[in-house]
Amino acid sequence: MESYQVERLKINYKTLEEFTKFHEYGLPELSMLDDLQANMIENDSLSPFYGIYRDGQLAARISLYRVDAKYDRYFHPAQDHYEIWKLEVLPQYRGQGLGQALVAYAKSLGLPIKTNARRRSDPFWVKMGFVPVHYDPARDRGESPYVWLPAGAELRD
């Protein structure tokens, strides 16, 4: 597999323009644009997004949100972990391992990871070493949660 450079994305007009090409575009992105326009955040502030550029454009992205231990509902003992959102590869760059490279980057951070396997993406997450949790309707509310556990981390019962 080719190795790709994963970069933390900075919030600026160029990045926000790149984001408009992705299917998952909503309040998180609009909120960044509002904050930038209102000078509530500085240009080039760090975003929760990481990405891979190809041919001079953002080809794939992932949102890695660090969840504080006090909000942990998945691991034992409760601990800081990452939640993966908005993993998306532009259509013309699919099948080249970019999604895998982004998830490998997330795992390299060494904390447990929780994600929601949407739209029948379960085989992808299993290939990446994730496992399904026991579905709890009150906690998971329609999600299909998958987690990745680094050495020593355990699932909550």
Add this chain to the structure above:
Amino acid sequence: MESYQVERLKINYKTLEEFTKFHEYGLPELSMLDDLQANMIENDSLSPFYGIYRDGQLAARISLYRVDAKYDRYFHPAQDHYEIWKLEVLPQYRGQGLGQALVAYAKSLGLPIKTNARRRSDPFWVKMGFVPVHYDPARDRGESPYVWLPAGAELRD
């Protein structure tokens, strides 16, 4: 607009077979199947899903999860509300108002509703009378929350 009959779906092998046709199929559905096979729930138990049948098959579905006031993070004062998940219409039945009928049914229950506007579905939710909330990264974690407020209900600041 044609009027459609919205039915609460019962958990049985027929319903679970219908669910396999939908793109959003994951742990919630597999969990129902497991519970049924293990006799942990009775055949024809009530599910959190509602649907519309056309031509003898499930053509559209919605998951309406009732969230207890103590878990409310959106409304003021904190109150019981519904969370909409997995609103999906099979491709051959799109453009006929089935999605609108399911959301209208949810609104008829009289409680506030929260949903996540995914994949650029914002115009649909706006047409249905929903409004975007102010995005809060710690609460919303990458979602695009939209809410519907019945008379007298208010958003939390």
